Amino acid sequence: MAQLGWIAGTVVLIIFSMITWYTSTLLADCYRTPDPIHGKRNYNYKEAVKANLGGMKYKLCALAQYVNLVGITIGYTITASISMAAVKRSNCFHVHGHSVKCSISNYSFMSIFGAIQIVLSQIPDFHKLAWLSIVAAVMSFSYASIGVGLSIAKVAEHGHHARTSLTGVTVGVDVSGEEKVWRSFQAIGNIAFAYAFSNVLVEIQDTLKSSPPENVVMKKASAIGVSITTLFYMLCGCTGYAAFGNGAPGNFLTGFGFYEPFWLIDFANICIAIHLVGAYQVFAQPLYAFIEKWFSHRYPESGFINTEHAVKLPCCGVYNLNWFRLAWRTAFVIVVSVIAMILPFFNAILGLLGALSFWPLTVYFPVEMYIKRVKLPRFSPRWTCLQILAWTCLTVTIVGVVGSVQGVVESLKTYKPFTTTSS
Template identity: 55%
Template structure:
């Protein structure tokens, strides 16, 4: 390969896109590309843990909790979509292109920095969770083949670290996609993969239930040795469900890709409702059929816990779909961090060649590409760090519960509700203000309960 002489200073990594059009950003997204981005972000690791979650809660509370979180996510996304534009007396409506931009404009810089810290931490955590899940799916393929060849009692055991490094290597390559505009194709592929393995999980659960001739499970869920243990399990299950739904972390970034007219908030609301209806249907089917098939023995990960052994080729295909989906899902949650870093350093060091210069690199038999040294170093370190944390804490259900509980209330509820009050000038102590504040407090209590249980589960796994 050869490095072009001299770097071309320019478009030093704007937050969303560096392709100008009449001095602005090219926005060509539609409702369907937004649906693809949302489904890629939402239907992921969380879908595979829902049979286990319903098993902890039972036949009544399990599905009911999933419907509650679906309704909460629909309300939250509707409130949040209206925060994309803020009134500006001098220049007209201002675009809030990121979550932190919206919080800064509506609630002030202190809230914005807190929001940014929580958001970046949560998105980093999603990268860790997706790395863990991909490793589990890699090993599930090997186990399915081993069990098919040597029998279900064979000692088929495979380490996970190697496959985490393999997934990290693939993410290192994909992390050089410039922005959301350039990864619509990846989200579409990932969304198709998510439907594929969701259908397979649904079909296998239904087939297993029919083969059993009975619907397993109970009203109260998995019995535990003590009430305290039951409480911890219930709280972890709620955390897992919380992880499976909200996508507020990236809603405005997705909305900023939409073309107008029609108004971006109208398109985003339609995309959100479609996505939530689709994901809720799949979640209920996967979770309920998985619980009906396995009852109290429902695995923590439906397609890798090895309740299902045959047909082994279908298990292999489903797990391959999971891996391909996670490749896209990881990028959906990582791109906002990459774009923030690009803009932050470009503004902090406007004269730095390391930060702002792009170099042309030529490979044999491949078209030339432009490389920025900051992006190369930062994105490499980011992928390496998510992989390292996944290697140290490879606990699937507990990690999902922790992430779900940690970001559910502040990012999915508190900030959107407070910004809605500002945007719509809702008077204090009015009926609408009281209803939404009550809603926020209830969600805070649920989030705190799930957080305590998920931390207890993570500590128990590490010490055990």
């Protein structure tokens, strides 16, 4: 919001939410083919693309989806570690004062987050994640509410006047003209990342009962979900911008626009970390399932890959241990954690991930599947409108990618591997 300003920031956020909601309704109707109610189930996103569009686009979809899922797990590892380190910094500021430079290494917290994910990654599949999703949703509501509340309190603070503008950071005062362009592009990528959940919608829809029809329930759920998240995005963006103005930190709970009450800041950052623990699993499970299914089909006789061993766990009942699942998921989490340690650039990485995934997975494939499923005539009014939507979103994606790549390049100029701290 600080980069785009009151007008463009609000408009872009609303446009992204409307596009995401609309394309999610198209995607919901593609879960079954050829009929959205009585047709054959497609158990994941790429199978829906294969059933509706054919093999080549199926491969492109799988590539886009799984690269994005890996990218999101890297981004969540970075973000969670920043929040965990922020708790330690908050206590440092409280004890030693706000003028002290409290530099905390993020790497130990990335290791802790990775260790937690190694354990949770042994959850067999998506259908066992309901409790984790509920916890993550409660945490998300909690830290967003705290951020909004603290921002309102800061705005109401006597004598506080943050400098804001209709167009965001001011050229010649806050940034140069070139920086203004790059930052605006990166901001668009960050907003795209905020709505980058289409790549798991089909997998989530697969967990629903068949009565009432899955597409009806999913459309309602998407409308409610997008509405609530947009409300909180708007509240956080607008109140945060009002509180901090054009100098707003990239993350107002970890960038230390707030110092007191320190215990409340700590609680909010703990909520962020817990939320990302659950969110990591939601986005990692489709990738886990794909790899394990591929190896199972490729090596059907392998006991290491296909055999499960019943293990009794105290207070948890019987757990079906699979050695391949244990080994490969553990290796995946370790590799993701190491990559996160190498590339700890918060806003630039989030913007790049969002921009790369938004067009193909949120817009292009849902639009193309819908056109194919309902057999829309070429150049008909609706076909033309959908094509305009797709091409416009492609342009926005390119803008976000360019801005985020530039942000990563700038960060690399001063970056030394494995020395980054939260400071």
